[in-house]
Each structure stands twice: as structure tokens, then as C-alpha cells.
Amino acid sequence: MEFALLLASGAAAVPSWVLLAYLVAGVCFILALRGLSSPESSRRGNIYGMVGMAIAVATTLATHEIAGIGEILAAIGIGAIIGLTIARRIAMTAMPQLVAAFHSLVGMAAVLVAAAAFLNPGAFGILDAGGDILAVSRIEMALGAAIGAITFSGSVIAFAKLNGNMSGAPILLPMRHVINLGTVAAIVVMTGLYAMSPAAGPGEGALFWIICAAAFAVGFLLIIPIGGADMPVVVSMLNSYSGWAAAAMGFTLGNTAMIITGALVGSSGAILSYIMCRAMNRSFISVIAGGFGQDASSGDKGPAIDRPYKAGSAEDAAFLLGQADKVIIVPGYGMAVAQAQHVLKEMTDHLKAKGVEVKFAIHPVAGRMPGHMNVLLAEANVPYDEVFELEDINSEFAQADVAFVIGANDVTNPAAKTDKSSPIYGMPVLDVEKARTTLFIKRSMGGAGYAGVENELFFRDNTMMLLADAKKMVEEIVKALD
Amino acid sequence: MEFALLLASGAAAVPSWVLLAYLVAGVCFILALRGLSSPESSRRGNIYGMVGMAIAVATTLATHEIAGIGEILAAIGIGAIIGLTIARRIAMTAMPQLVAAFHSLVGMAAVLVAAAAFLNPGAFGILDAGGDILAVSRIEMALGAAIGAITFSGSVIAFAKLNGNMSGAPILLPMRHVINLGTVAAIVVMTGLYAMSPAAGPGEGALFWIICAAAFAVGFLLIIPIGGADMPVVVSMLNSYSGWAAAAMGFTLGNTAMIITGALVGSSGAILSYIMCRAMNRSFISVIAGGFGQDASSGDKGPAIDRPYKAGSAEDAAFLLGQADKVIIVPGYGMAVAQAQHVLKEMTDHLKAKGVEVKFAIHPVAGRMPGHMNVLLAEANVPYDEVFELEDINSEFAQADVAFVIGANDVTNPAAKTDKSSPIYGMPVLDVEKARTTLFIKRSMGGAGYAGVENELFFRDNTMMLLADAKKMVEEIVKALD
Amino acid sequence: MDFISILSIFVLACFVGYYVVWSVTPALHTPLMAVTNAISSVIIVGGLIAAAAAGVPGAKWLGLAAVVLASINIFGGFAVTQRMLAMYKKKERK
Amino acid sequence: MDFISILSIFVLACFVGYYVVWSVTPALHTPLMAVTNAISSVIIVGGLIAAAAAGVPGAKWLGLAAVVLASINIFGGFAVTQRMLAMYKKKERK
Ligand SMILES: NC(=O)c1ccc[n+]([C@@H]2O[C@H](COP(=O)([O-])OP(=O)(O)OC[C@H]3O[C@@H](n4cnc5c(N)ncnc54)[C@H](OP(=O)(O)O)[C@@H]3O)[C@@H](O)[C@H]2O)c1
């Protein structure tokens, strides 16, 4: 069948053991993610991941004639030094930025690989009998480069917004939907043209470079209208794309490890985006369309700053906490900003020493990336079996004496349950108001959460506001507990 | 690479669309099992399964020259009539037997296919250049036939034991472990010899037939020492084997649908066996080694028939049930034997009409196959959201007024929690004794459960024994409730 | 297909099988057994190949016998599964 | 490998990915993001192929650049994951 021949990958004479090695590498990657189903197995999983990568790299090096091994080892060495240094130095609170930064590198690497394949197709075994690049390979190359470029520029913007190098506020260009859709359509059309153009040898392929340039622009245009706090969804989405790009490259090279990885990463990004959107009760489309979300740290706005509320001091809080039988702590983005996790752990130790039962309740989108709070608490040595997901602990607030909300806001807002007109309506929230007393640590009455909506709870009778930086406030509470 | 050539399947010139069709069939089978993750999606899943099978059959017929389509259609037609008739007529309580019977057919079909391939290797594309059967194909054929034969004879015995055509008591031959291991070893050796024998054309392959005969014997010998109530584990295990056999055949034919199916069925059987063994707290090896399990329905044995116990009548039971706020019903094997599910449903309707809250608690190995009780309750129109798994309901017994145990015994035995010397020690059990009153329906004080151990609960103060056939007893309770 | 492709497919299918079976709800374990029975009769493909081929009558009759047995299983298995699944109902909301 | 084999592998890998990711506990979603980052750098394979080939210097330098970027990600990604995972501890039983 001609169709079958057309689609067959060029590199047919690969020995069996090589294919087997890539399969093993792919299986190692599966086991790496599988390990993450529980903290105990996760460390072993990570080792599998490293082993898989080592197998993939070693197999590739062993099966290609290498013009200069020195340069390659140097390149790997440089990468290793930079990577390990970053990994050692980075603060846990900066994880969202780091992930975005790493994504941008993957995206760029994909573009570079596609470009290299374009310049030296022979090395990739994607030439047809006439010395031209195969049509399928052209499509795969162009798509790989385009997705890589979008991932790169998108992730750079996401990084800048998350890292505070750029305001988190959405930048709304006029007609942006038209411009974006137009550019994407142009990329698709050009990819088709490029695949069909008859003699596009290394010299004539200007189309390829135009596709790359347009894709860089799309990544940029797509992300700037999206608010800072929606960045995690975007980063996940880009992650998913980069997975599919890797899979496309795997098709070109007939490489099982890449295909499996692509499917894993693609699924992971898509599922995490879905989980976040579901937990915020927003549609994925509305996130991508952009415009939502103010700068969470902009402070002092909102109408109702003159409503009466009960303010308290660290001593008041320490008294209430010390008297309690059961305390549930609800951390949020503010805890990460203030880096208050360590002193918070100190506080729980004090409370436990007094015989108070302490648990942590984590909302699925507390903080700025999935699992953000869990990592920070783990960093502060909070045992993970004292940390509970929303579904598992929500019914316990009714029996708690104190709900201690530190830097969380939207994830506690009862408007999500009652007010149909609220932008967060329908989002599952933690029922902190059911506790006998609710303590709220935040810096000001004005500063809203990421969704920019008023939180009714601040003005309730059984709420006490502790207005200060989270870290300072908890430090004072610890002192008062002594 | 020679190795790669050796292993390459003979049928290389298969058109792409055929491979694609088999892949689609395989994916349909995945979706069929995936559907079973919830009752709502399960019916759609079953349709996927049928579609997948239709695709596989149609593709095979379309891509082979057919000498006589009439005969083939007749064969399918005969099978369809028999199969549909059985499916329509069978009583739900006879499911364990039916599954065993169906397994025996799969096993026999595998033997027949392997034998046909042996007689006409050309049709299967497994000849080498010299007109001999390929060595790998010989191994796959011999293994396929052997596993099929074991599945066949083993399932026939399992059927006979479950259906009562044969006593469920284990038949223990002297030296059975030596005989079995010896025969299995002989099969393995003969398979090796057969693969290596130089000119085993269709005429000379006596070894092949000896392997088949030996495997039939192994299936028989392996299963007769295993007690009747362990049959479900055995049936699952055989199911798993037949899956792996199908996968081996898939390797021979290079057929994706068979490989995927084999992996699905193989996993399913293995996982169900594992789940059953875990729920009984027994090792898989001890089940296979045999000798455990008496005939559950043998009645009148056990030492303590003269201990005092409280017996009750249907009227007593109806009174207690009618007064209760919350009743938890625990069905077991005896309900299936007595076919009491329909009248039980009637009883719950009466109770609900009186405002009593009624729930069902299902132990993972209640009855004689996984999910047995769920099917029977579903047959009697009990909504599945009133039926709960052990983990989900066990804590509720403490709040129940009546635990209504109907034909269950071992799965309620507290010896599993306390008595280290009991054969069921460590098995998770339903905490029926925590209810205010426990009612037990069984036919006699002597008849033990499948594990043959005394149940301490019968003699407790808050237990009332209702000694009668389950169906009759519940009918009388319904009358008394009116 | 070459051997390594088949092996790769098999390995991945085992992972899929593992996950897909564990995600089956325990209440549907009996239908699971019935439906795996039905789908494992995909070896009917082998029977059809043998039954379709001319030349060796012995192989042909064995093939036809395999087709009969596998068909019993396929039709019986799917039908009985369908019958069981049709019984699982939710509480009607009144 | 032929196209259909690759496609089959891809389709099954998608099923595996779906199940394996859903089975990740939410508490480890951040390490999940980090480790998928690391493994998606398996495109280093493409970079190595380009960097190894003699002949076209442009392609070679692009390849080397890709190797550097992917290596940062691989080493950084696995290391930071390891660092995070090392922090997840159970309550010590006293
Ligand atoms: N986790 C994810 O994956 C994810 C993804 C996308 C979107 N989101 C969104 O992010 C939000 C997360 O909710 P959240 O409750 O964690 O946070 P939030 O609603 O954004 O609220 C953060 C609160 O912390 C306070 N805060 C900030 N810095 C502080 C400091 N140094 N000390 C003390 N308080 C400080 C802020 O008030 P002041 O300014 O007054 O101090 C604010 O009220 C949700 O709306 C969610 O939808 C999360």
C-alpha cells in the first residue's frame, strides 16, 4: 500500500536492542509518574525517571556516529551545572516560576531540534529517495517547532508574571481574539504549504522560519491577556502542548521513549489544567480567553473597607488557640508570599505540646499551583498525614474550635456557595465559618484574593481578623504561646 | 540483526488499514472494561465490546481468502443460537458456574486454533523459508495449546464442583504436588524439544499432541484437590492464563486486538484472584496448593451444637425490624442458594414504607464470586446506591438497630479480628455485632460457612437466630410485617 | 509488525489492563468476569483463519469447531453481561 | 517501526498516561509538574542526533544548544523533584 509506505518512518534498519532500550526508557518514565501515587513510593519513582533518561541518552550516543564527543559532553556538563545549581538554590515558594522557566527551556529545545532537523535532515533519516524531506516529517517538524515556540514565549511571559518581573494584570489588546486566531490559522496554512512545496531543500524553506517566528508571536500574544493567577492553568496547558510536541518528534524518529513521554506529559498537563479549572469552577476556554484576575497583591481596593469587623492581636489569637481542643489550619497564597510555613510549623508544635489537636486543610487551588501548599508544609516538616484534602476534612470544621486561616481568602469564601452572581459561584470551598471561631491572617482589610471578590466572612461575629504579615503575626503568636 | 529477523512475524505484508482495524478493536475492548467503572457507563461499555468484536471478525473475514463462507456463517450461527439461549435462560444465582463453563470453551477454542495452526501452518503465515514452522511460532503454539488445555479441563472441573455435579470437597491424591510439578516440567521440556526438533513438519509432530494431552491432565489434576468454595479464585486464575494464551497467539499472528485483549483479560483474572485472596487473607499459593474448604452445604457438623442460643420466629424478627430506625442487611452465600433476593427486596420495601432506613452491606467475598451479591440484589431491583462496600459502611453498624444477616456467616465472624489461631484470622469482616440486635438467618446451628469455622456470634446475647431456609423465613417476615 | 513493536504494544497494554481493571467498581466484578470471557474469545480470529483456508481439511474442521465454541462465548458472554448490566438501577427520585 | 505500530504505541501510551496521572495524589501535584518537565526533556535525543552528526555546522550548533537547554531541565528537574520529595515525611511514631 502506498499510503503505508508514505507513512513509514525512514529509519527502518534500527537494531532490535535499540528499540528495546527506548521501550525500557519509556517504561521507566511511566514508573516515575506511577511512583507519585504516594509519598513513600515517590522517591523510588524519581530514580526510575533518572534511569530512564540515562538509558535514552546512552542509547542515542551509542548508536550514532559522533563527530565530536567532547563538545557533547561539555554541553551536557554545562546544562548539568546550571540545572543542579538552580535546583539547589531555588526557594520552595518560587516553584511556580521555576516550573514556568523550565517549560520555556523545553519549548526552546524543541524549536532548536526541529531547526537542526530542518538544516540536516539526513542525520535524522527523514529524507526520501530524491533527497527531499519527507512530507510527513515536514508536518511533524513544523508542528514540533511551532508548539515549541509557543511553549517558549508563553512560558517566558508566565515566568515574568509569576516572578513579579511583569505586572500580573491582564494586558488586553483590542481585537486580540481575531489576531490570535488569525495567526494560528496562518501557521496551519503555512505548515500545509510547506509540506506540499515540491523542492524545499535546505535553501528554499523560508516558510519554515516564518512558521517559527509566527509561533513565537502567538505564544506571546496568547499569554499576555491572561491574569497572573491564571498562569498555573496556562503553564499546565503549555506543558501538555510540549508533551504532544515531543510525541510528534517521536513519530518522526520512530522513538518509543519520546512517544510514551509525550503521551505522559501531554496527559499530565491536560489533567492538571482540568483539575484546576474544575476546582475554580471556570471553563478552560474562559481561562484561555483571558482578562480574568487582578493582581492579588495590589492591596487597598474594594468598597466595603468601612464595614465593622472584629480585629484581634497575636495575644488574643494565642489565647483562643491555646484553649481549643481542635484547630484546623487553612493555608493559602499569603502563607507562600510571607514564607510563613516554618514558623507555622513551630506554632503547631507548641499547640500540640499543649494537647491541642491540629490538622491542615488544603483546598485544591490554594496557592498558585496544584499541590503548592503541600510542598511548602512538607518543607517545614509538617508530616503529610496531618494534611488533608478538601473532601476529607470539610465535614470536620463543625467540630473544630478554631479555623486558622493564614493567607487564604477565595478558597474560604462562602459566596461560592450562596451568591449566584459571584464570579466564584460553584467553586467548592472550605467551610471555615462552621468552626466556633475563625481567625483570618492577612495584611489589610482591602486586599482581596485573586478572584477580586469581597469575602463576607471577615465581617461575621465569630471571625477575628489578624491584620499583619503572616510570618510576623505567627511569630508573635508563638511568642505569646510560650 | 539475526535475532530481530528470527523474531519478526511471518505476516509482514499486511496492509495498514488492517492493522489499524485491529488496533481499533483493541481500543474498543479497553473501553468495554473502562465502562465498568460505574453502572451508568457500563452499558455503553458493553456496546463498545460488541463493536470491537465485530470489527475484529469482519476484518479477519475481509482479509483472508475464504474457501467456504457458508460453513463459517453456519458455525457462527450455531454458536450464536447456543450462546444467546444460554444467556437468556441462565439464573443469576448460577453465574459462577456459567463463567466457569464459558472459560472452558475459551480454553478449548484455543487448543483447537493451535492444533489447526499446527496442521495448516501455511494459512497462519508461520512457515520459514524451508517450509518448516518457525521456532518461535512453535513455542507460542505449544504454549497456547497447553494453557488452553489446562484452562479447559480445569474449568470443566470447576464447573462440576460449582454446579454440584461433583462434590465440592477437595480430592487429595498422594504425592499430588510431585505429580503436578513433574507434569508441568515435562510440558516445558517437551515444548523446548518441539521448538528445536529439526524437521517437525505436519507429520512428525507427535510431541505437539503429547503436550496437549499432558496439559489436559494437568488441568484436571491441578483443580480436583481444590475445595468447592475456592473455585472462584481458580476460575479467575484460569481466566488470567487464558488471557496470556490469547496474547501469545497475538504475538504469532502479529494481531494487536489479540495482544490487547490478552493483556486485559490476563490482568483482570490476576487482579480478581488477588482481590479475593486478600479479602480472605489467604495466600494465592495456599489456594492453589488445595486441600482447604469443606462443602459449605454439608450441614450438621461442628462441635458446639448444644451451646445455648436465642432462637426467634419470623414474628419476632418482624417486630424488631418494624421498630427499628436503621437496618443494615448483610447477604451471603445462603441468600443465593435460597434465591431469597426478590422476597428480600419486598421486605425492604415494607420496611421503607414504615419509615425504616435500610442499607445493604456487601463483603468483598460474600457469596461465591466477586460481585455475586451485587448482581443478585440488582436482579431484585435493589438500587445500587443503597448497596455499600465493606469500607464504606462498616462504621455504621454501631448506629444500626438491626443487622440482618441472611445466609452470610464467615464474612461476619469476629474470630477473624480476635482469634489468631482461626483459619480466617486477619480477614476483614463486617462488624454486625456492633448493631443493637443481630438477626441471623440460616438453616441449622450446625452448618458452618465455607471456611468451616464456628461463629461465636450465634451465641451472643444480642443475637437472635432465625433457623429456616432464607427464602421461607423472609416470606414469613413479610407476612408478619403486613 | 516487528517483534519489538508487538512487545511494546504488549507492555503498554499490560499497564492499561492493570489500571483499567483496578478502576472497575467492585459491584460490577461479576459482569467483569462475564465480559472478559466474551472478549477473550477474540481468538475466534485464529479459528476463522483456519476455517477459511482451503487445502487441509483437518485444520479446517478444527477451525470451524473453534469458531462454534468461540461464538457461543461471544454471543453468550456479551448477552449475559448486557442482561446483568440492565439490572443495575439507581434509586428513582420521587 | 511502521507507522501503525507507532500509532498503536501512542494510543496505548495515552491510556497509560491518563490513568497514571489521575492516580497521582493531589499532595504531589507540584513534584508531578517538576518531573514531567524533566522527562519531557527526552527531546535531548533529537539534540544529540543533531550534535553528533558531522557535515552541517549550523545544525550541529543548534543541536548542541538544544542539548544544553535540555540538560538544564533534566538535571534541574530531577534534582528539584528529589529535593521536594525528600521533604514529604510521615509523622514519626513515638
Ligand atoms: N493553586 C492553583 O493551582 C491555582 C491556579 C489558578 C488559580 N488559582 C487561584 O488562586 C486563588 C488561591 O486562593 P487562596 O485562598 O490561596 O489565595 P487568595 O484568594 O489569592 O488570597 C490570598 C490572600 O493572602 C493575603 N496575603 C497576601 N500576602 C500576604 C502576606 N504576606 N501575609 C499575610 N497575608 C497575605 C491576601 O490579602 P492581603 O493582600 O490583604 O494580605 C489575600 O487575601 C484562588 O482564587 C484560585 O482560584 C490557584
Ligand SMILES: NC(=O)c1ccc[n+]([C@@H]2O[C@H](COP(=O)([O-])OP(=O)(O)OC[C@H]3O[C@@H](n4cnc5c(N)ncnc54)[C@H](OP(=O)(O)O)[C@@H]3O)[C@@H](O)[C@H]2O)c1
Ligand atoms: N465471593 C467470592 O468471590 C469468594 C471466593 C472464594 C471463596 N469465598 C468464600 O466464601 C465464603 C463466603 O462467605 P458467606 O458469609 O457469604 O457465606 P458462608 O460463610 O459460606 O456461609 C453461608 C451460610 O449460609 C447458610 N445457608 C446456606 N444455604 C442456606 C439457605 N438455603 N437458607 C438459609 N441459609 C443458608 C449456611 O448455613 P446453613 O448450612 O446452616 O444454612 C452458611 O452459614 C467466605 O468464606 C469466602 O472466603 C468467596
